[in-house]
Amino acid sequence: MSPEPVPPEPSRKTPGPPASAPPAPVIVLIEDEPQIRRFLRATLGSHGYRLYEAGAGEDGLVEAASRQPDVVILDLGLPDLDGLQVIRRLREWSTVPIIVLSARGQEGDKVAALDAGADDYVSKPFAVGELLARLRVALRHAAAGDSGSPTFAVGGLRVDQIKRQVQVEGQDVHLTPIEYRLLTLLVRHAGRVVGQRQLLKEVWGPGQTEQTHYLRVYMGTLRRKLEKDPARPRYLLTEPGVGYRLAAE
Amino acid sequence: MSPEPVPPEPSRKTPGPPASAPPAPVIVLIEDEPQIRRFLRATLGSHGYRLYEAGAGEDGLVEAASRQPDVVILDLGLPDLDGLQVIRRLREWSTVPIIVLSARGQEGDKVAALDAGADDYVSKPFAVGELLARLRVALRHAAAGDSGSPTFAVGGLRVDQIKRQVQVEGQDVHLTPIEYRLLTLLVRHAGRVVGQRQLLKEVWGPGQTEQTHYLRVYMGTLRRKLEKDPARPRYLLTEPGVGYRLAAE
């Protein structure tokens, strides 16, 4: 196992054919302190990563959506948004690994960030070598599974999780909050069966995992809004006794 | 996100199939200091985890192999084996998340452990809350399917346990819940014979281990759905008097 990520041929003169070289991992850095940005830009750049930067939470979310990075490095102390908010907003549509940087090293801060959906937490000041090692861990994880895209489309169905917009055959469809959460939950697992328990837990909360009735009602309304023939659904498929599945193609 | 792992479902009405109740996460702890073991035993136990312990590296590897845990917590300072050795040996056949505990907090130690294949590194003395949070992160990863791809294929038969999809000659085949559980149970032991008792116990519950009749009926329906010539099965083989076996290749 090489400790270095992707030694991009230390110094090739020719920008020529990137041929068989694996693509450089893409990282989005959300950090407002210019000093740290400069430092990480230099460090990560020299280790073969491609870096995109944002100085504020909102920008960072946009950047993460457009760049589809392999990893996001996030500073919790941002000027505009609460860092935890950034994590949660990101997790609404993406499973990209998030490494949190923070000047605060209190246990409570770490727990909050990790439970909000971060994958790792590094306190400032940090050791570069450790950060790089944790970055490699995150990349290993990212390589195992897809990081998810904020937009999804099958047939005539389009779901844009950034604009929070759903279309059928190009027509906007209005969904209620619960309908939307149910649909995006399925989108994030498109093609896979999602268990009734899991759906109930994530939409209605951990206390309602027995109310399978809710699912029937809401799958019904969703189908009426999204399917051409709700009785013979093309997108929202039932897996009897198990859960539901969103057709992937 | 609930901070608690998996509230162990207070009380099911039917004593029947172990089916839908989410099982308590299983953890293997490899640690030689009795004091820390006692402490973690109490802490993890009270948070709903099922803990198995080992006091040395070799034992730990055996334990990890037999218990098939969701997470391994590993102390680097073991009497018999070098901690890094344990990580590497484990990684030879398993992708289970590994959280390293260590009294040494040097950067070099962390980098070495993480690059050897560990997923996280916590220095002693550690804060319980943080360890629990990092444990939840590891479990999230495990649940997301980072851990190896349980897809199985022989001949024209394909079983994708992530998508819960079964194909024969590229054609989707619909299986009922019991059929699917029976098949995946065989898949997990592909090539080896699985006893009738075990099949009955794991699919119908511990109370039905005498109803070998069920097996005949369901092996029949499975063969009709999966085999080209159900009377001369290629995949689902009978081991008379013992059990059934899924052809491995």
Add this chain to the structure above:
DNA sequence: TCTCTGCGTCAAGACGGCATCAAGATCCTT
């Protein structure tokens, strides 16, 4: 050859899960 045992097949009925409708209850906006 006969009998016993274990496996495979078929079919009928019981059972439970799913879809749908509709009526309260609740929340939010105006």
Add this chain to the structure above:
DNA sequence: AAGGATCTTGATGCCGTCTTGACGCAGAGA
């Protein structure tokens, strides 16, 4: 405070799945 949208809850019909029993068949042993 009124109105509308949304969520919850109950009732009902239907369909697929599971269970259960009966029977045929093959192989082993007497």
